[in-house]
Every structure is written in C-alpha cells, then in structure tokens.
Amino acid sequence: xxxxxxxxxxxxxxxxxxxxxxxxxxxxxxxxxxxxxxxxxxxxxxxxxxxxxxxxxxxxxxxxxxxxxxxxxxxxxxxxxxxxxxxxxxxxxxxxxxxxxxxxxxxxxxxxxxxxxxxxxxxxxxxxxxxxxxxxxxxxxxxxxxxxxxxxxxxxxxxxxxxxxxxxxxxxxxxxxxxxxxxxxxxxxxxxxxxxxxxxxxxxxxxxxxxxxxxxxxxxxxxxxxxxxxxxxxxxxxxxxxxxxxxxxxxxxxxxxxxxxxxxxxxxxxxxxxxxxxxxxxxxxxxxxxxxxxxxxxxxxxxx
Amino acid sequence: xxxxxxxxxxxxxxxxxxxxxxxxxxxxxxxxxxxxxxxxxxxxxxxxxxxxxxxxxxxxxxxxxxxxxxxxxxxxxxxxxxxxxxxxxxxxxxxxxxxxxxxxxxxxxxxxxxxxxxxxxxxxxxxxxxxxxxxxxxxxxxxxxxxxxxxxxxxxxxxxxxxxxxxxxxxxxxxxxxxxxxxxxxxxxxxxxxxxxxxxxxxxxxxxxxxxxxxxxxxxxxxxxxxxxxxxxxxxxxxxxxxxxxxxxxxxxxxxxxxxxxxxxxxxxxxxxxxxxxxxxxxxxxxxxxxxxxxxxxxxxxxxxxxxxxxxxxxxxxxxxxxxxxxxxxxxxxxxxx
Numbered sequence: 018x019x020x021x022x023x024x025x026x027x028x029x030x031x032x033x034x035x036x037x038x039x040x041x042x043x044x045x046x047x048x049x050x051x052x053x054x055x056x057x058x059x060x061x062x063x064x065x066x067x068x069x070x071x072x073x074x075x076x077x078x079x080x081x082x083x084x085x086x087x088x089x090x091x092x093x094x095x096x097x098x099x100x101x102x103x104x105x106x107x108x109x110x111x112x113x114x115x116x117x118x119x120x121x122x123x124x125x126x127x128x129x130x131x132x133x134x135x136x137x138x139x140x141x142x143x144x145x146x147x148x149x150x151x152x153x154x155x156x157x158x159x160x161x162x163x164x165x166x167x168x169x170x171x172x173x174x175x176x177x178x179x180x181x182x183x184x185x186x187x188x189x190x191x192x193x194x195x196x197x198x199x200x201x202x203x204x205x206x207x208x209x210x211x212x213x214x215x216x217x218x219x220x221x222x223x224x225x226x227x228x229x230x231x232x233x234x235x236x237x238x239x240x241x242x243x244x245x246x247x248x249x250x251x252x253x254x255x256x257x258x259x260x261x262x263x264x265x266x267x268x269x270x271x272x273x274x275x276x277x278x279x280x281x282x283x284x285x286x287x288x289x290x291x292x293x294x295x296x297x298x299x300x301x302x303x304x305x306x307x308x309x310x311x312x313x314x315x316x317x318x319x320x321x
Numbered sequence: 322x323x324x325x326x327x328x329x330x331x332x333x334x335x336x337x338x339x340x341x342x343x344x345x346x347x348x349x350x351x352x353x354x355x356x357x358x359x360x361x362x363x364x365x366x367x368x369x370x371x372x373x374x375x376x377x378x379x380x381x382x383x384x385x386x387x388x389x390x391x392x393x394x395x396x397x398x399x400x401x402x403x404x405x406x407x408x409x410x411x412x413x414x415x416x417x418x419x420x421x422x423x424x425x426x427x428x429x430x431x432x433x434x435x436x437x438x439x440x441x442x443x444x445x446x447x448x449x450x451x452x453x454x455x456x457x458x459x460x461x462x463x464x465x466x467x468x469x470x471x472x473x474x475x476x477x478x479x480x481x482x483x484x485x486x487x488x489x490x491x492x493x494x495x496x497x498x499x500x501x502x503x504x505x506x507x508x509x510x511x512x513x514x515x516x517x518x519x520x521x522x523x524x525x526x527x528x529x530x531x532x533x534x535x536x537x538x539x540x541x542x543x544x545x546x547x548x549x550x551x552x553x554x555x556x557x558x559x560x561x562x563x564x565x566x567x568x569x570x571x572x573x574x575x576x577x578x579x580x581x582x583x584x585x586x587x588x589x590x591x592x593x594x595x596x597x598x599x600x601x602x603x604x605x606x607x608x609x610x611x612x613x614x615x616x617x618x619x620x621x622x623x624x625x626x627x628x629x630x631x632x633x634x635x636x637x638x639x640x641x642x643x644x645x646x647x648x649x650x651x652x653x654x655x656x657x658x659x
Contacts, residue, residue: 085503085506086502086503108503108507111356112382112383113355113356113357113379113383114356114357116357116375116378116379117356117357119375132442132444136382139378139382140378204501204502206498
C-alpha cells in the first residue's frame with residue numbers, strides 16, 4: 018500500500034517538475050515575440066489563404082494558422098512569416114495562443130470557423146470570409162478595403178492579369194489553341210482529378226483560359242477534386258496533364274508505378290509529351306500570393 | 322468479520338481522500354497548463370471571480386470544460402469497468418474488450434464517411450453517433466449472448482463481445498482506408514483516445530449520465546457483491562440474477578458509451594482502475610466501486626494534462642499516455658502479486 022502510494026506520488030512529482038521546466042522556456046519565447054511586434058493593426062489570420070492574401074498586400078499578420086498536413090506555414094511564405102506566431106491547424110486552432118497575442122482583429126475562414134464566430138468575438142472583432150464566394154481577387158479587394166490598401170490590391174491584381182496574358186500566350190504556343198487540359202493529384206492511396214472548383218479550377222480554366230478536358234465540367238462542382246481509377250484516365254482525352262504528386266515516398270512510388278502502366282503510356286498527353294509535374298505549393302494555395310507564385314512557376318515551365 | 326469490514330471502510334475513506342487530494346492538485350496543475358501562461362496565484366484568484374477578462378476567458382471557456390470532461394469521462398470508464406468485471410466475473414473484462422469501443426469507433430467512422438456534409442454540427446453529432454454506435458454493439462452483444470433458458474451467461478458475454486468487436490473493427494478499418502488524410506488523422510487520433518470535447522455543451526451532455534448512473538451503480542454494489550459469487554449462490558441469496566445482471570449491464574453500457582463519446586476510445590482505464598481499486602480497498606463493491614471511479618478520474622486527468630503540457634505544441638492523445646503510464650505499472654503489479 019505504502020509502496021503504491023510512493024509510486025503514485027513520485028509520478029506526480031515528475032509531472033510537476035516537468036510542468037515547471039516548461040513554464041520557463043515558454044516565458045522566454047513570448048518575451049522575444051513581444052519585441053518583434055509591429056505597431057500596425059494586429060491581425061490574426063485563421064486561414065492560411067487569408068494569411069497569404071495579407072502578405073500580397075505587404076501585411077504580416079501577428080499570428081496565423083498553419084497547414085494541416087505540414088504542421089507549419091506553407092513553404093513559399095515561410096520566410097515572410099518568421100515573426101508570426103503559429104496558431105495550430107485551421108481545424109483546431111490554439112485559442113489560448115490567439116488570446117495571448119491580443120489581436121485587434123481576427124480574420125476567419127467561414128469553412129472552418131463559421132460556427133464559432135461568437136467564440137472569436139470574445140477575443141477581438143472578427144471578419145468572416147467565405148472563400149467559396151467569388152475569386153481571390155474579391156477576397157483581396159475586401160481585405161484591401163479593411164486595411165486601407167485598396168490601391169495595392171488593385172495593382173496586385175492588374176500585375177497578375179498582365180502576367181497571366183503572357184503565360185497564356187506561352188502555353189498556347191506550346192499546346193496549341195484548342196488543346197484540352199486536366200489536372201490530377203497522386204497520393205499514396207488514390208488518384209484524384211481536380212474539378213473546376215478552387216484551388217486548381219479557377220487558375221487553369223478561368224485565368225489561363227485553358228479548355229477543360231472531357232468530363233471535367235461534369236464533376237461534382239462542390240468538391241475540389243474527385244477520386245478516380247486509373248482506367249478512366251483515357252476517357253478525359255486530355256491534351257495536357259498537370260500532375261501534383263504528394264511529397265511522401267508512398268505517393269512518389271505510386272506515381273512511378275502509374276507512369277509505367279500501359280494506360281498511362283497510351284495517354285494522348287503522355288505521347289505528346291505534355292505532362293507537367295507541378296509542386297503542390299504554391300499551386301494548391303488558393304490565395305492572391307499563391308496564384309501569383311503559381312503563375313511564376315507556369316511561366317518558367319512553358320518558356321523552356 | 323465485522324471489524325474486518327470496518328477497517329476496510331476506514332481504509333476506503335483514507336484512500337478516497339488521498340485520491341481526491343491528488344486529483345485536486347492535478348486539476349490545479351492542469352488549469353495552469355496551456356499556451357497562455359497564467360501565474361498559479363492568478364489561477365486561484367480567477368477561480369474565485371477576481372481575475373481579469375483574459376484569464377477568466379482562458380480558464381472558464383477553454384480549460385475548465387475540458388478538465389471537467391476528462392474528470393467525468395474517467396469516472397465513467399472506471400466505474401463501468403468495475404461493473405463489467407464484477408458482472409462477468411472476469412478480471413479481464415472492460416468496455417474495450419466487450420466491444421463497446423469498437424462500436425463507438427464504428428459510429429465515428431460512419432459519421433465522417435457518410436455524413437460529412439453535416440460537419441457544421443459535428444460538435445454534437447459526433448458524440449451522438451459514437452454513443453449510438455456503442456449502444457448498437459451492446460444491443461447486438463446482449464442479443465447474441467442471451468440464452469433462452471439460462472439467460473445472460475458471463476462467459477458468453479465476453480466471447481460474443483470479442484467476436485462482435487472484431488467484426489466492427491473490420492468494418493471501421495475498411496471505411497477508414499477510404500478517408501482522405503486529414504479526416505483519417507482526426508479519426509485515428511479519436512480512436513486512440515483524444516479528449517476532443519472541449520465546450521460547455523459537451524460537459525452538459527456528459528454530466529447527467531455520470532450524475533445519475535454512477536450513484537445508481539454504487540447503490541447496487543451489494544448485488545454486485547453477490548453476483549460475483551456465482552449465479553447459484555446469488556440466486557440462493559435471493560437475488561433476481563438475470564434482472565440484476567441486465568440492469569447493471571445497461572448501467573455500465575450507459576456510463577462507458579457516454580464517456581467514450583466525449584473522451585475518445587480510451588481503453589485500459591476500465592481495465593486498470595478496478596484492479597487498482599481492489600488492491601487498495603478490497604473486493605467489496607461498496608468500497609471499490611467509488612474508488613475505481615476516482616482512480617479512473619485521476620488517471621485520465623493526469624494523462625490528458627501530461628499529453629497537453631510536456632509534448633507541446635503537438636499534444637499527445639490522452640489514450641496514448643494512459644497506455645504508456647498504465648501498462649508498465651499494471652505489469653509491475655501483476656508480477657509483484659505472483
């Protein structure tokens with residue numbers, strides 16, 4: 018009996034010690050952060066895409082959620098977010114960390130935080146964005162209005178349109194005017210084809226004005242992608258295929274296997290050498306900055 | 322005989338008091354754990370209503386509900402395990418082995434696979450689905466284990482439980498293979514026992530179950546004592562064996578399903594707590610039932626606090642910690658008692 022209690026108490030003591038040790042390190046961290054504070058509006062962004070819209074306007078949020086699978090900021094903006102506090106994944110944000118930042122305004126993605134607005138209102142005034150409504154241009158403009166940077170927003174959009182025109186010409190030169198395209202994603206488990214919805218739909222079929230391959234427009238438009246089996250790939254009859262391969266080894270292997278399959282080798286796009294492997298980021302980051310960087314990438318691919 | 326019972330009672334009070342003191346200190350530590358640091362003194366200040374806006378928001382809105390849920394869940398699992406071990410006269414019985422966990426997991430997977438469009442009400446629908454999943458399994462198990470002449474036989478109860486649980490696990494695994502990564506991560510974290518109910522609404526949903534069923538189970542501890550002597554003896558002592566067994570089984574099912582729905586599929590607590598309780602206060606249920614509940618509570622709150630604090634920022638599910646702390650200790654006890 019005594020022995021058991023001793024063990025129980027020593028476990029507790031261990032816990033107490035560890036809790037204390039942790040306190041010290043956290044305090045050190047937070048004091049460093051306070052030094053880095055900027056004097057402008059203190060915006061906390063609870064969407065990685067809104068964060069990147071803000072960056073497009075030259076505003077660094079004081080706190081932002083991170084990519085769910087990456088558990089970190091997206092690679093193409095990580096450098097810019099050195100002083101930004103990580104607030105956990107969008108699906109389960111760290112409310113205490115958010116409160117600690119005492120932001121003056123919180124930007125919320127309706128998809129993730131829509132039902133918890135009252136929770137956020139208790140911390141600071143909250144702006145809710147529905148990213149499924151309109152394009153990133155609309156989101157950028159409404160953010161521009163909120164932060165008084167409407168001109169920057171317009172300039173960013175104008176620059177983007179100009180660049181898009183260039184890239185569109187480059188692509189047309191390479192693929193021909195009437196070529197139809199599709200975008201797929203290879204994960205360890207499955208093969209997905211992107212629909213006309215964000216993230217891939219708007220940039221390919223609207224901005225670049227490419228023609229969707231057969232059947233793409235018939236996909237359920239509520240989902241960003243649909244899972245397909247390899248056998249139906251030829252049915253899309255695409256002249257060019259954009260491929261996103263997940264970075265994990267299993268997905269890479271899956272793509273290699275796919276490339277060796279006779280179905281793949283028989284595809285029109287493969288025969289015509291029009292398969293373009295693109296990185297998941299920035300291409301799948303449907304934000305102002307994400308699309309701009311994707312356009313840079315496209316320019317590089319097609320000017321070769 | 323009488324003095325033996327008296328010392329046992331006294332011992333129960335001491336043990337219960339010690340456990341309550343331990344849990345109070347763990348709760349205080351737990352209230353201190355989180356991304357936002359609040360000085361311990363301020364925590365106490367805030368608890369009595371003298372804190373500033375920020376600390377009261379953190380304590381009352383973020384931390385308190387979660388701690389209360391782990392406490393209630395721990396009690397529910399501990400007591401339910403004690404009842405099941407008594408009923409089945411098998412020291413290995415626990416809600417997990419009886420298949421209630423796999424039923425709950427099945428409910429969860431069903432929800433994330435087919436009802437994903439209802440995601441916006443997930444806060445209340447997930448507990449509902451897992452609860453119903455658990456109930457469904459319990460119902461199937463009782464139906465299959467029920468013998469028309471002999472009634473509910475303990476050994477059949479466990480064997481059927483294992484079989485049904487295997488079946489449900491297979492379906493769960495099959496469905497979970499088709500989930501995308503993010504949902505799969507959420508589901509698998511839930512399956513190993515991640516306390517995810519964090520709002521007052523979850524506390525409110527769980528509280529009545531524990532408030533009603535736990536004292537009720539305690540009030541039935543005499544019949545549990547008698548039932549654990551075996552059916553013939555129990556019948557000879559004037560107990561309606563089948564009636565009591567069904568009633569107590571329903572109590573255990575209610576307790577564990579409600580708890581699992583809020584704290585995730587945490588196994589082991591239901592198995593270990595009654596064992597520890599028996600070693601501390603003896604086999605009489607009026608003593609070891611409440612102690613089982615208290616031990617369950619201490620283990621779960623401790624595990625959740627450790628999981629949240631030491632491994633920040635990537636919190637470890639409480640179920641993993643329970644197994645990591647509990648298993649070696651349990652083995653040690655077993656080896657020592659040989």
